[in-house]
Amino acid sequence: MPELPEVETVVRLIRPRLAERRIESCDVRWERTLGGIDRGSFARAVVGSRITRVWRRAKFFVADLERAGRSNGALVGHLRMTGRVHVEPREFDPGPYVKVSLALDDGRVMHFIDVRKFGRLWYAAHSDEQLGGLGIEPLDDAFTGEWLFRALRSRRRLVKPLLLDQTFIAGLGNIYVDESLHRAGIHPLARSDRITRVRAGRLRDEIRATLTEAIEREGSSFDVFYRTPEGNPGGYQDEFKVYGREGQPCPTCGRAIERIVVAQRGTHVCRRCQRR
DNA sequence: ATCCTATCCTGGCTGC
DNA sequence: TGCAGCCAGGATAGGA
Numbered sequence: 067m068p069e070l071p072e073v074e075t076v077v078r079l080i081r082p083r084l085a086e087r088r089i090e091s092c093d094v095r096w097e098r099t100l101g102g103i104d105r106g107s108f109a110r111a112v113v114g115s116r117i118t119r120v121w122r123r124a125k126f127f128v129a130d131l132e133r134a135g136r137s138n139g140a141l142v143g144h145l146r147m148t149g150r151v152h153v154e155p156r157e158f159d160p161g162p163y164v165k166v167s168l169a170l171d172d173g174r175v176m177h178f179i180d181v182r183k184f185g186r187l188w189y190a191a192h193s194d195e196q197l198g199g200l201g202i203e204p205l206d207d208a209f210t211g212e213w214l215f216r217a218l219r220s221r222r223r224l225v226k227p228l229l230l231d232q233t234f235i236a237g238l239g240n241i242y243v244d245e246s247l248h249r250a251g252i253h254p255l256a257r258s259d260r261i262t263r264v265r266a267g268r269l270r271d272e273i274r275a276t277l278t279e280a281i282e283r284e285g286s287s288f289d290v291f292y293r294t295p296e297g298n299p300g301g302y303q304d305e306f307k308v309y310g311r312e313g314q315p316c317p318t319c320g321r322a323i324e325r326i327v328v329a330q331r332g333t334h335v336c337r338r339c340q341r342r
Numbered sequence: 343a344t345c346c347t348a349t350c351c352t353g354g355c356t357g358c
Numbered sequence: 359t360g361c362a363g364c365c366a367g368g369a370t371a372g373g374a
Binding site: 145332 | 365366369
């Protein structure tokens with residue numbers, strides 16, 4: 067599923083194709099993708115705008131807009147589970163699952179494609195409408211071991227659901243939480259307020275290493291859904307140590323990886339390497 | 343404060 | 359081969 071590394075990959079690939087482009091028209095095939103406004107309002111808001119900057123926050127991608135020389139809010143997107151973004155020539159066939167298409171002034175078209183319809187492409191007068199409640203960005207300098215230690219201690223929750231909570235740390239999803247916890251030797255059912263300073267520091271380092279390595283590999287593609295905007299799969303799924311490896315040996319100790327359910331999420335864990 | 347369940351969706355898989 | 363039923367999963371709302 068698209069998490070921080072996948073969205074970062076998407077942003078890096080679409081940025082050069084969107085920056086400085088003007089939106090000339092739009093075609094909305096599934097209105098609910100717009101997240102609450104009707105297609106007419108959406109079109110009035112975005113058509114005629116120029117995209118000034120493309121960036122990422124957590125699992126959101128953002129395209130800042132400007133019209134008549136003045137800031138005009140932003141397009142804010144979330145791929146949820148099966149969303150994809152393509153920026154392609156007019157002749158490109160986006161397939162049956164395209165939800166919103168934005169025609170650009172260089173002849174290309176940005177397509178928002180989504181099989182399961184959970185993804186969203188909002189127009190926001192201010193991007194904080196979607197981004198305001200998010201927690202710390204795990205690749206920011208402010209995300210230190212000491213910060214994480216204190217933050218974990220200030221809550222009394224199971225560590226995995228807490229790491230998935232986007233108001234706590236923004237950008238991690240099921241895959242990278244399982245991988246980071248394994249690399250840090252922490253059991254997903256560990257209580258957040260019982261994690262020591264040393265182990266919190268280790269967890270911070272492993273979260274950052276996991277995300278950084280995944281970005282280098284252009285994300286993870288373990289099923290048919292996630293592809294880069296150029297249609298290529300990512301490569302990080304080959305590095306998974308626990309995710310999707312139930313019954314297979316732990317790369318560290320050889321014990322069979324177990325699959326349990328934590329917070330209604332499939333959770334992959336090595337009982338020998340990960341301590342509660 | 344925290345946890346649990348349902349909801350949104352549909353392709354793909356399992357089992358008969 | 360066909361089909362019913364279940365599952366995955368990010369985020370959120372509402373209830374316990």
